[in-house]
Amino acid sequence: MKKKNKLSYAKYGYLFSIPFVVTFCIFTLYPVIYTVIIGFTDLKGIGMTKFHFLENPFQNFQQILSAPTFQTALGNTFLMWGMNFLPQILLALVLAAWFSGTLFKVKGQGFFKVVFYMPNIITAATVAILFGALFGYPMGPMNDLVTRFGICDAPYEFMRNKGWARGVVAFIQFWMWYGYTMIVLISGILGMSPEWFEAAEIDGASGWQKFLYITLPNLRTILIYTLVTSLIGGLQMFDIPKLLVNKSGPNNATLTTSVFIYNQAFEGSYMYNRASAASMIMFVIIAILSAVVFFLMRDKSEVAERKELKRVERERRKALRAEGRNS
Amino acid sequence: MKKLNVSRGFLVFVYAVCILLTILSIMPFLIMVVNATRSTTEIQQHAISFLPSTHLLSNFQILTGKSFNPARGFLNSMIISVGSTACAVYFSTMTAYALVVYSWRLRQPFFTFIMAIMMIPSQVVSIGFYQFIYQIHMTNNFLALILPSIAAPTMVFFMRQYMLSTLPLDIINSARIDGSKEWYSFNHIVLPIMKPAIATQAIFSFVNSWNNLFLPLILLTKQEKYTMPIMVSLLKGDIYKTEYGAIYMGLTLTVLPLFIVYFLLSKYIIAGVALGGVKG
Numbered sequence: 001m002k003k004k005n006k007l008s009y010a011k012y013g014y015l016f017s018i019p020f021v022v023t024f025c026i027f028t029l030y031p032v033i034y035t036v037i038i039g040f041t042d043l044k045g046i047g048m049t050k051f052h053f054l055e056n057p058f059q060n061f062q063q064i065l066s067a068p069t070f071q072t073a074l075g076n077t078f079l080m081w082g083m084n085f086l087p088q089i090l091l092a093l094v095l096a097a098w099f100s101g102t103l104f105k106v107k108g109q110g111f112f113k114v115v116f117y118m119p120n121i122i123t124a125a126t127v128a129i130l131f132g133a134l135f136g137y138p139m140g141p142m143n144d145l146v147t148r149f150g151i152c153d154a155p156y157e158f159m160r161n162k163g164w165a166r167g168v169v170a171f172i173q174f175w176m177w178y179g180y181t182m183i184v185l186i187s188g189i190l191g192m193s194p195e196w197f198e199a200a201e202i203d204g205a206s207g208w209q210k211f212l213y214i215t216l217p218n219l220r221t222i223l224i225y226t227l228v229t230s231l232i233g234g235l236q237m238f239d240i241p242k243l244l245v246n247k248s249g250p251n252n253a254t255l256t257t258s259v260f261i262y263n264q265a266f267e268g269s270y271m272y273n274r275a276s277a278a279s280m281i282m283f284v285i286i287a288i289l290s291a292v293v294f295f296l297m298r299d300k301s302e303v304a305e306r307k308e309l310k311r312v313e314r315e316r317r318k319a320l321r322a323e324g325r326n327s
Numbered sequence: 328m329k330k331l332n333v334s335r336g337f338l339v340f341v342y343a344v345c346i347l348l349t350i351l352s353i354m355p356f357l358i359m360v361v362n363a364t365r366s367t368t369e370i371q372q373h374a375i376s377f378l379p380s381t382h383l384l385s386n387f388q389i390l391t392g393k394s395f396n397p398a399r400g401f402l403n404s405m406i407i408s409v410g411s412t413a414c415a416v417y418f419s420t421m422t423a424y425a426l427v428v429y430s431w432r433l434r435q436p437f438f439t440f441i442m443a444i445m446m447i448p449s450q451v452v453s454i455g456f457y458q459f460i461y462q463i464h465m466t467n468n469f470l471a472l473i474l475p476s477i478a479a480p481t482m483v484f485f486m487r488q489y490m491l492s493t494l495p496l497d498i499i500n501s502a503r504i505d506g507s508k509e510w511y512s513f514n515h516i517v518l519p520i521m522k523p524a525i526a527t528q529a530i531f532s533f534v535n536s537w538n539n540l541f542l543p544l545i546l547l548t549k550q551e552k553y554t555m556p557i558m559v560s561l562l563k564g565d566i567y568k569t570e571y572g573a574i575y576m577g578l579t580l581t582v583l584p585l586f587i588v589y590f591l592l593s594k595y596i597i598a599g600v601a602l603g604g605v606k607g
Contacts, residue, residue, distance in 0.1 A: 012509045013429030017437060020422040020478045027456070027475035028447065034455030049462055098341055104333050112345050114593045115352045117600065121589050122356075123538040125556040126581045129563055130359055133574055136374075141358050144374040175351065180600060187601035207333070228446075236450045239540045239556070243563055258450055258541070265454055266545055272454055279451040286448055 039276035046270045060277035070278060072252050073260040076166065080241075080256070081234035083170035088178045089226065095178075096185035097211050113186075116179035124176070124239035131172055132244050135159060165249035172240050181226055188222040189215055228290050235286055238262065257282055356582065362575040370571040386576040393566050395573075397580045399551060400558035403469070407543070407554060408536040410473035415532045416525050418477040423486035424513055428499060438487070445480045450541055457545050467549045472542060482528050485602075489524040527599035530592055537585070555581050 039060055043051035054060070064070050095116070099109050106112070119127065135142045135158040143155040158164040192215070200210050238258040241248065248255035257278065265275035357377070362370055365380040391397065425431075426438055457466075465471040494517065502512045518525070540556040547553060553561075561567075562577045589596065 009429055009509070010431040013425045013431030013434060016421050016425035016429075016513070019418045020483065023418075023475060023477035024444070028444070028452065028478065031452045031455035031459055032447070034459055035452050036455075038454060038458065043458075047461075049458065095345075104338065104341075106341060106345065108345075110597075112349065113597050114590075115349050117593075117597060118352055118589060121534050121538075121596070122582055122585055123540075123556050123559065125538070125540045125559045126578050127355075129559055129574070130355055130578050132563070133571070133578075134355060134358065136571075139371045139374050139571075141362075141374040148373075148375075179352075183597060183600045232446065232448055236448050238450065242540075243560055246563070261450070261454075262541070262545070265457070272458065276454045279454055283448070283451045286446075286451070290446060 035276045035279055038272055039280050041273050043273045043276075044269060044271040048270070048272075051273070060274050061281065064274055064278045064281060069252060069255065070257075070260060073255045073257045076241075076252070076254060077235055077237060077256040077258075080166055080170045080173070080237065080254070081231065083166070084173035084177070085227075085230055085234065088174045088181055088230075089223075092178050092181035092185055093216075095182045096189055097215065099182070100186050100189040101207065113179070113183060117183060118179070119176045120180050122176075125243055127172060127176065128240040128243035131168055132159070135164075135168060159245045160250055162250050162253040165245050165253045169237075169241050169244060169254050172244070173234070173237070177230070181230075184222060184226060185219060188219050192218050224293060228293050231289055231293070232286055235282060235289075356586075359575050359578050359582070362572065363579040365572055365575075367569065367571045367573075370575075374571075382572055383576075386572040389570050390573040390576045390580075393573075394550065394561055394564075395558055395567075395577055396550075396553075397555075397558065397577070400553055400555040400581075401584070403552060404537055404555040407469050407472050408533050410469065411476035411536045412529050412532040414473060415476040415479045415482055416529050419479050419482035419486050419528070420490075420518065420521055420525060421513065422483045423490050424517055426483070426487050427490045427494065428496065441480045441483055445484060453541065453545065456542075460546060466546050467552050469552075471546055472536075472539075476532070476536070479532070482532065485528065486521070486524060490521065493524075494520055527595060527602065530588075530596055531599060534585070534588075 038051065040057045041051035041053055043049075056062075098106055099113070134140055137143065137157040137159065138155040140158075142158065143152075146152045147155060158168070196214050196218075197210055200214055205213070236258050237256045241254045241256045242259050242262070245254055248259060261275045261278050261282070264271050264278060358375060361376055361379050362374070363386060364383045365376065366382040366385065369376070369380055369382070422441075426434060460466055460471045498516060498520075499512055502516055507516070538556060539554075540560070543554045543557055544560070547557065559577065559581050562574050567574050567577075
């Protein structure tokens with residue numbers, strides 16, 4: 001009876017999943033397949049929809065991979081992501097350790113969290129143009145600052161300098177995301193058992209030792225999550241490099257792959273085919289990198305430990321059973 | 328008072344860093360808001376000032392006298408963001424409900440599938456998406472930006488986690504005994520229980536949609552369909568090249584609604600981030 005009852009409700013499982021599946025197929029799956037196909041064709045020109053497959057199916061891919069601008073874009077994307085991620089994760093770790101510490105309580109924590117996270121919810125397009133204005137030439141606030149304090153005699157055109165242009169893009173990413181990373185890490189630390197820290201304290205561990213030997217190893221999963229999501233987000237960086245400097249800065253210094261794809265497809269000669277090929281290359285890079293990160297950070301000792309725990313548990317049960325039989 | 332076991336110097340350092348970061352977070356926006364009230368000549372003389380001036384209205388007139396239409400942008404962004412948020416939370420809860428409450432043969436494979444597609448980066452499929460939307464003549468149609476959010480795998484994942492821990496299955500069973508249909512149970516019993524999760528997810532979904540630039544930029548080509556972020560990107564153009572006051576004014580107008588929402592809901596937003604409820 002009970003089983004029959006369950007069976008009669010199973011159809012609702014399918015029914016309630018239909019909107020998701022249908023939408024996914026139309027708006028994600030079909031575009032994915034379509035993007036892959038376009039990558040092998042000659043589809044270009046504004047408003048064009050008809051296409052033919054190329055004689056050499058990999059022509060677009062070869063052209064993209066050997067294009068110096070794509071190589072520059074790929075290099076820039078990784079460089080600017082790295083320049084933002086390293087300081088971001090370090091600062092977030094330090095702040096998380098302070099804010100969740102047992103040694104001392106930072107007063108006004110709630111306020112600091114709210115303020116540090118704030119840039120994250122502001123429209124990236126707005127932030128990009130705001131920073132463009134702040135570093136404006138000849139009379140932006142930054143130039144006002146350096147000339148007023150006599151650091152430079154004349155206003156400096158920051159966005160004409162490769163290093164500054166890249167640095168500002170990386171800084172904006174850092175500035176927008178460290179608060180988010182901090183809050184995620186804090187919640188990870190607060191989720192740890194306080195007993196571990198108490199035990200370490202009894203053993204005389206210093207604050208630094210506790211952080212190094214308890215907090216950090218146990219944050220591993222969350223760190224992987226942060227790294228992967230930041231990497232996927234960073235490789236899609238678009239709004240800020242697109243809007244901060246005109247024409248991607250000196251010598252394409254801030255050209256990212258997403259901006260490259262956009263420029264290929266929606267500016268100039270509307271080369272949808274090459275943009276699709278570049279998209280697929282990015283897709284593969286993102287997939288490989290995520291897999292590598294997961295593989296590298298996979299905890300071998302934990303896997304072994306879990307096995308060991310299972311074995312002990314099994315033996316304990318066996319012993320208990322044996323005991324039960326004896327008494 | 329418990330004796331502190333860290334040195335005074337260290338504490339001073341901690342607070343100094345926190346205060347420095349606070350200044351770093353606030354300063355750009357402060358300069359922006361103040362400069363929105365100053366005339367272009369004033370800004371050219373000294374670009375940093377903490378004293379508001381009197382040119383708020385004239386900056387606004389210069390700004391709206393050209394292609395920038397904040398009211399239109401606000402309205403368009405509102406339609407898209409509200410629409411896509413409503414779709415996302417309602418249908419994600421529904422999909423999560425299917426995953427949690429019913430036992431069907433494809434339940435586990437379907438969940439694995441959702442986990443797998445969570446990481447698909449939206450921008451790398453944009454060319455195919457654009458071509459598809461173009462062919463069915465839905466460019467410049469907000470529905471092309473609203474309907475895709477019915478399938479939001481990340482949100483389904485978090486709704487499922489929340490539902491597993493808070494939804495008592497007994498309630499649904501007793502509703503069945505009382506003769507409630509499945510559809511009715513979902514709308515009138517499950518949705519109210521899910522309110523806290525829906526609220527958190529709705530905030531993030533709304534903010535993400537509001538801030539999105541890439542897809543609206545390629546899909547919306549008519550001026551009267553522009554969203555707030557596209558309006559903002561106009562400020563980069565040549566027509567505003569020397570109108571510094573007006574540029575700061577435009578930026579301020581786009582940030583203002585977000586500031587209001589943020590400071591009203593910051594408690595929930597921070598708690599939501601801590602739950603891991605946002606896509607990075």
